[in-house]
Amino acid sequence: MAFNVIGKTVMKSLFGKPATAMYPVIKNDFYPLTRGAIELDPANCIFCNLCAKRCPTEAIEVSRPDRLWTINRTRCIVCNFCVDVCPRDCLTTVRQYTAPMTDKSAAVITVQGPAKES
């Protein structure tokens, strides 16, 4: 048994650099793979509904006739499955997390696709 074994560590923290970043002056840097939120590039989307079908939490809804793609950000678990199954690679995972919200309706994001060329 020994006394004050943590003393050395305490002295190190007392005179060393802080372990945490000085937020908000220094912002956290995300890694390239960080999964923040799912975004759609409507220009390439064919509204095939595959992402909505494979979503484990049913967070995505696709309306082919209206060319609408809707995601509920609070239901989405950012598992990336939709990004992997998308046949046109128009879904991407952005690194920034969805901002906190007080109104749940703000979580539902709808993207309107361009009108179909006839």
Place this chain on the structure above:
Amino acid sequence: MGERTIIPFGPQHPVLPEPLHLDLILEDEKIVGAVPSIGFIHRGLEKLVEKRDFQEMAFVIERICGICSFIHGQGYVQTIEAVMGVEIPERAKYLRSFWGELSRVHSHLLWLGLMADAFGFESLFMHCWRVREKVLDIFEETTGGRVIFSVCKVGGLWKNVDGDTLRRIGGVLKDVDKDIRPLADVFMRDYTVQKRCVGLGVLTKEEAFQLGAVGPMLRASGVAMDARKLGYAAYGNLEFEPVTENAGDCQARIAVRVREIYQALDIMRQCIEKMPGGEVATTVKGNPQGEYLSRLEQPRGEAVYYGKGNGTKYLDRFRVRTPTFANLIPLLHIIPGCDLADVPLLALTIDPCISCTER
């Protein structure tokens, strides 16, 4: 004999992060019995296998627990792969072992921090979690998530890690090792820790075995049982021996977890050295038909996964037996005879995860 009093403990208690409820029967300050009740956070995740296809379920099963999420996902995909007879690439096996061991370091550091907090050593708690941040950063860099990784799929992995990144991570792991040593020294030698933990909640070797204890709880009582020795993932090619202690008390459980962190770091070093090149996923065709039961060593102990497929994309049944469920019975055995003030420490000593247990 004093008058008997029943004191409810949990589900909300300052020291317990988990909703475990115990009715403690006291005679003066001594506890003579404990009646547990759980069921506060049942989510019905196992039932979901009937509604989500087997590939999607890998993401759901991972969310059983926020600490051993990777190994839950691994247990599920390993079971389904065995049902379907899928052989995954060697690199995927090594990466699974690597992330599994990284989970072990992160879980044990979290537990050591919580334990330090439980016996009132708050600076030690913060230092443990400071080191754990580095491990979480490695997770974020390699998988994209800090808590839920979503990298396991039936047939391999969603993500690969290149050789340069792995070598750099090897360097970070050396720093983690260096950071842990002074903290481990506090846990193993400091007077306040020893005074609080030595001789508390002793579980003998026979009792631990007969009551079905698993993981560090079992190994701290001297039983060298570790499911990794079954050789799943890449463990068959890695060199390690189960960590055991003989005292069976709280201090022995701390010692097992501290030594398991070093062991996990060593296994990760071996993984980086031995990792073969190539793909990390193989194409899976068809649907699972048949049943399989697999056992994996989670940081908290041995978990059992059972899956039954019926030839469609939905499973008939999936069942998880979590380590906390197995360790609750030994917990009820060590509580009688101790003081009321020791209960939080003893409850923590099994590393309870009630979210896993209830799913």
